[in-house]
Amino acid sequence: MKNEKVTPIALSTQALERMPYYLHYIKQLQKKGITQIASPAIAADLGLNEVQVRKDLAAVSSSKGKPKAGFYIQDLIYNMEELLGYHNVKDAVLVGAGSLGKALLSYKGFEISGMHIVAAFDNQDGLIDTEINGKKVLPVSKLSSVCRRLNIHIGIITVPANQAQTVCDQMVAGGILAIWNFSPIRLTTPEGIMVRNENMAASLAILSQHLKDKLKEHML
Amino acid sequence: MKNEKVTPIALSTQALERMPYYLHYIKQLQKKGITQIASPAIAADLGLNEVQVRKDLAAVSSSKGKPKAGFYIQDLIYNMEELLGYHNVKDAVLVGAGSLGKALLSYKGFEISGMHIVAAFDNQDGLIDTEINGKKVLPVSKLSSVCRRLNIHIGIITVPANQAQTVCDQMVAGGILAIWNFSPIRLTTPEGIMVRNENMAASLAILSQHLKDKLKEHML
DNA sequence: TAGATTGTTAATCGATTAACAATC
């Protein structure tokens, strides 16, 4: 018995990171009425390697690409959205309704990507029971019970460093499986919990490093 | 003639990304009065590989580690802050004073990391000439001239996708060398300009993927 | 000294890129 298409080709994290760019790009093409696209064209426009793009598309597309013509845009969009999870809405909670937390609560991009922030949590008295972008702010003490009760599996952490690990522990206790961590520390979690670090300080460091090199170069 | 310490060991992007975590961690230790730290201890607490930590520390530290004892915390902190550019303030501009832009303008973490956002730019009439966290909002038309005049080399892009490339071009015209891109598209830039993508959609995709796998696993 | 930790050299791993025959 052949096991065709049952085991999807595993996609590397890097490849997964490129997907939203492909998706955005080919959606633009679709708007212009274009129906097919070939890897070399995408590669040129997005500044990527041709073979890399081809491999990425092959990994995600259910239909094969046609030599000379490329892939059907319609298929690609569907497959990518499916892969990226846009078709089934995922509920999430956010802890830490400071400036960054508020910004994320108001960020329209999430809805498009199939994520819905159900509630926010904070410990500041002034914030509790207020609403931000239509989302109620609850005391952190209710975090794990709410997650458990509503079957929520994604948690977003936007609290300061010294509170992040505690919040993380409470999320895990509430059944959270994937954590998006905006605090500047590495969280310790049990096996099976994924933590994705959105590391502002690191990004800044990399830019800063480049800047240093460039300015030095300029001196010589 | 020996060329000692003149050419610093090149640090990979990944290693650079780990630095802020090391720095935060050893600063905590310093607060507790600890003066020395060894790689295996850091590795255990941060969930990293021992050898990796040792290599990272060796790459950044000006003094050598002592067998049995490890590295001097004071030295490490100084060297890391130096490397990460915390000691010399870098001016930056931000374009796009929407919710994310506002959050970044108010984010205290940047000052600690040696970055100072000098001004914000937007095209929305209601925002121009207002102040956000003490920073004036100017019309985008002034972007490149302001950058040029104030010798600013870092630009932060928090505008929607369809405006991002235009803003990027204006930044480059203004002499910006490092761009922190929060928009969901890949920017095209001349050689020598570094773009760091803060890719929300990608992060979400990776979390979402993990969640899908975990929930499926749970079914079986 | 004994043992932990260092720095370095080699092996492994995974992703990207190159080469090329197959195909529309």
Place this chain on the structure above:
DNA sequence: TAGATTGTTAATCGATTAACAATC
């Protein structure tokens, strides 16, 4: 058909991890 583009197999590249002698 000719030529562009595909999918696949092999080579390259870079980072992580392992192995080990040197050292405090």
